[in-house]
Structures are given as C-alpha cells and as structure tokens.
Amino acid sequence: MRSGPQSRQQLAHSTGLDTSTIARTVPALAAAGWVVESVDRPVTPARGRPGKRVRVRHAHHLAVGVKIGPEKLTGAVTDIAGGVIVADSLPLSSREPDGVLGMVAEMAQALTRRGLELVDAADARVIGLGIGVGGHVVEGRLVVDSHILNWRQVDVSSTVARATGLPTVTLNDVNALAAGEHWLGAGRRVDDLAVITIGRGLGCGLVLGGRLHAGTSGSAGELGHLPLLPDGPLCGCGNRGCLEAVVSDQAVVAALRERLPGIDIRDFHDILRLAEAGNPVVLDGLARTGELLGRAVASVVNLVNPALVIIAGEMTSGMDFMEQPLRRATADHTFSAGWSECRLVIDRSGDELWARGAAWLAIRAAVRRPAILSRHIEVGG
Template identity: 30%
Template structure:
C-alpha cells in the first residue's frame, strides 16, 4: 500500500510540474515539456492527456518543425474557471472577477456607507451572487473567493483587529462559508497587494520586495525569496506604526509620531482640511487636480507628504535592503506629484550601499493590486490539485 501511495503522490507532483511549466512557458510541445522538466516523454504524454481531459490544457495546433513531424503546441486553459477578488476599504469595496491568469473580466466599486461586519458581509454575499450570474460558462465555474481586509488577520483567517473599519475579532470566513462553501481565502490587504504585484504587476521579476499599501493607514506586504513573510503570529508588515517623530501627532494605535500620522492619505486630508478651511474640503483626487493646476497649497501638501514618505522608505531600505519597494493603494494616484520629493529624501537619508540596488516605484496595478492578489489565492489553491474534475461536463 505504501508503494502505491508513493506512486500516486509522485504522479500528482509530476502533473503539477507539467501544468506549471505550461502556464509559465506556453505555448509548449510535449517534447519541450520533457526537455524543460527532465521527465521522460511517455510520462509527459500521459500527464498531458489527463490535463487535456480535465480541460486545464488545450491543444492549439502545430508548431515549428525541427526536421520531423510538426509538434502539437499546448496552452493553459485560462478560461477553465474564474475567481473573485475583494478589496475591503474604509469607504468602499473593489470586487473583481478574473480568469485563471488574473485577467479582469468584471469590476465593481461598491460604496460602504456602513462598515459594520454584518453590512459588509451582506454586501459581499449580494454582489458575489450577482457576479456569479454573469460569469461566462466554464468547466469549473467560480473556483473560489479571496478577500483582502485592512487589519490584522490571524492564521485561522479571523480578522483580529481592523481599527479603520471598527472591527474587533470578526470571523468573516465563518460567516460567509454557508453560502460559498470552503473556497474562501482571507488575508491582510497589504499581503494580498504584495501577492498581486508579485504575480501580475511590478514585482514579477523581483524575489525580494516590499509592497506598501497607503490609504487611510499604511501597511506592508513583505516578500522574501519569492515567498510572503508573515511573522510569528501572521501579523508582519505594520510599518505604518514605526515611529518617525518622537513627539509627533497622536496615532489611532495610542502611540505618537507613527509613520501613518504624517505620510498617509488621512494625514494629507487632515492638513488639507486646515488649509481649505471655510470652503469645501477636497478629497485626494481634487488635491491632485489642484496641484496639476499649480495651486500652491496643494503642491506644498504633496511635497511635504513626499518628504515624510521618503523618511520611512529610507528606514525600510536601511533595515531590509529590498530589491524593490512598490507603493500602492489610493496614494499611488498621486505618484507623479510625490516622486521627486520622496526620492530626494530617500537619497539623503538612506545608506548608499543599501539603496544602490533598491528600486522604488508606484504600483503597476494601481488600486487593483489587493483585489487581484486576493483573487490569486483561491486560484493557487485550485491549481495545486491538478486531479480536479470539471463540474461542467465536456461537450
């Protein structure tokens, strides 16, 4: 029995290797796969046949001949199933439907007038059901749901604390399971953003990166050697609460001078409210627009914010020596207006040897980083088992 079990495990591992090879290097022939993986041609041919039968791989016709019969090329079937990614933010939710390669099929921004757990859960249920009804027909349907939450998420996917939402110990996953089965994945929104940029965005070629989610607060997802670093209790990345100014503004965490009190969107809006006193208080988009029109107040605010960002970035560069820092979430909308002051401060305050190979950029995925990273979690889980059976029979 042990031998049979071992053989089944090895076969499953080999099938996963073949599927991953096709996904990453497509289009490929069976001979190409054998050459890349080191598996013998008979094994590859058998495993490819199973993957075609399960509709995860398709044949697309002949490739170039190297002297004999033209090989048949293979593609990963990106439309074999779909996933939903949800980014819960303070005032709204971004919800995406994506195919198995992360291509966005549907996108919705949903306002959150009430951010209580019950209201948010009801919103998620309602709109997942609406999206499901409009999902294209596929062999596997919706393979899972990923949710990014602005707060601490423990190893059991419980939201331990989310001050910006007013949540404390919320079992979001448990409350959603009755409607959507065991395919729900929940993580901190900055961790999800880091995964999104690593898989689909600016971090595709970087093994060591920090993703900064800068909105009402500042959080980070840290990737080391291609893997997400979670810390002892799954709570790594709270860089917004490193002290930048010893006697600075009071933070919601109870400390003073936290980075997010001087370098977040909220910090920017608090200062804007003072400068625009007596008139309508602008939002981030309006401050950016005014800065582009040459408004001195807006330009000064964004310049100051860039400096404060640069101070924290210099600390991260000196401590972690990352290959790449990606700045995402809503503050990335102001990237062009922040870049000069930010990079000037990084240059002045970070150690030269540490910053030499560190690149600081704004998110390639814009405000989609977290939702795409969240959607990737159920996709990764689904593709980890290549022995899946279609829920929709092949015609």
C-alpha cells in the first residue's frame, strides 16, 4: 500500500510471506474489494508474459479524521493513501466533553456522507475514524489529562464509536501526526524522526527505531513542559517556566502586548501583520521565539539523534520571521554531527494537517486490525 503497485513476487519479497500465501491472499483481498490485480501497461512480447501488478483500491476506502482543538474541530476525509478528499472545520462554543463529543460524532457522520458522495462508487466505504487530542491519551481511547481542553478521564473513542458506529481510535494529536508522517508522509523510510508542533502548545511526537515512542505511560514528547526557566511565566500545566509558557502563540502575544502597551494585539494574526509592517519590537520578539524554538529542536536532536525533524502547526505562519534564528540556534546548540546528519522540514499546511494526521491514524488502525488480516490470510495453511 505504501510502495505503490507491486507484482506478486515483489509482494512476497516486501511482506516476507511465501508465494503460496500471496497466491491465496491476493484473490481474497480482491474479492473483498481491497485490491485489484491488473496488467499495468502493454508489455512487448520480447519481454515475456505481461506482468500483472496488485494495487490497493485507494479511493474505495476512506478514513475520517477529527482534531479536537481548544476553539474548533477540524475534520477531513482521506483515501487510504492519505490524500485529503474533503475537509471542514467547526467552531466550539463550549469545551464541555459531552457536547464536544456529540459534535465530533455529527461532524464525522457529515464528512462520511460527503466523502462517499464525492468518491461516488457503489462499493466505497469508510474504514474508521481517528481523533486527535492535545494531551495525555492512553489505550487509543482515554484522555487522561488535557489541560488545553480542561478534560480529565474522558473516554473519547467509546463515546464517539457508540454514536457513529465507526471503529474509532484516539491518540495524542502530535503522536498521531508523527505516526502518520512516518507511515504516509515526509518520514516514510525514516526510522528516527521527530515532529515538533508550535501553536497553542509546543508538542513533540517521536518515532524511534521505526516505532512511535509514547513512553511508559504514554506521555513521552512533552517538549513544551521542559522546565527551562526557574523564574519564567506560569504554564497552563500549573508549573512555572516551561518552554511552552514562552514559545506558544498565546505566550508570544502576551509578551508583545507587554512590550507594546499602545497597540491593540488580540492574537498571533495581529503579530504577523505588525511584523509584515516592519515593527522592530515585534520582529525582535519573533526572532527571539525562533531562537528558543531552535534551542528546543537542538534539545531533541541531542537527545534522540533523529534523521528528520518536521516542524508544523499554526505558528509556522510566522516562519518567515523565525526560520533564520531557529536554524542558527539549532546549529549552535547541537552536539557533534547530530545536526549535519539531520534534515529539517517546515510543513506550513494549516489546520488540515491535524485532521489528516487523525485520519491517517484511523487507516493505520484499520489495516492493523487483526480481523482484516485473519479474514483474508491463512498463513501456513
């Protein structure tokens, strides 16, 4: 699926299954609508028998992703190659869990209908729903703690699955993104990567040795809560001086409001407008933010030595004013060859990024669901 159309021989090689298992499995998967096997293009007789290749029917299997943000829901439908078919967003009037989860279910159902209409194939179907939440999420369902939403012990997947009838999986939003980038995005074939997100919070998802690293209790990658500044501002987590308390969008807004008391600054968009107009205080503030972010990237590089760092999230809209100091600080503070062997990608796609990450999570869960394989593969039979 991730490698494009393959012959049966190539499939046997890439999956490690023997050719007789492949010979039984391909027709079964084709009968179930997952793959088609066809001749790719005319092959000249001189090159022997026309080669058949097996391809996944991407557009016939859709996944829905919803990111629950502090102010809005962002949703998308993708095909199983990860391409976005339709996306939408919905403002939240309250963060009360029951109401929000009801809206998530409604959004997922509306997106399902629109996705199926757009694909317009009689046998198209939705294979699952992925939900991304900022915070500590365990067991693919339970939000243990999200200070951004002010939620504790909320069973997201069970509630939404009951309402929609869709297999539902919930994960920390940044971990969903990291797993998705590794599986279908810029991190394919990269075994060690970090996705660092900047926006309302500062998040980090890690793929180490080819696997998502969630840690012992599922809270790895909380880069935003590195306790860096003993006398720093109060963080949303209740501690003082966390990195997130100086690098998030709200922290930058608060700091620049203090430095520019005569100017009405409501949000990060206002800051960008002032930066574009050349306001020297704002330019200095954004450069400082870029430098702090660069130090954060260097911390991650020094700790886990990744081959790829992807920076994403809402604040990448200000990257024109932050990228240079970010790269300089990263280079200055990375030990030995860690930085020269690491690629930095800045992904500026907006809100859709999060919903896409959540949908990718649903695809990953669906193709890993044992029922799909056991129904079609009888290994060693």
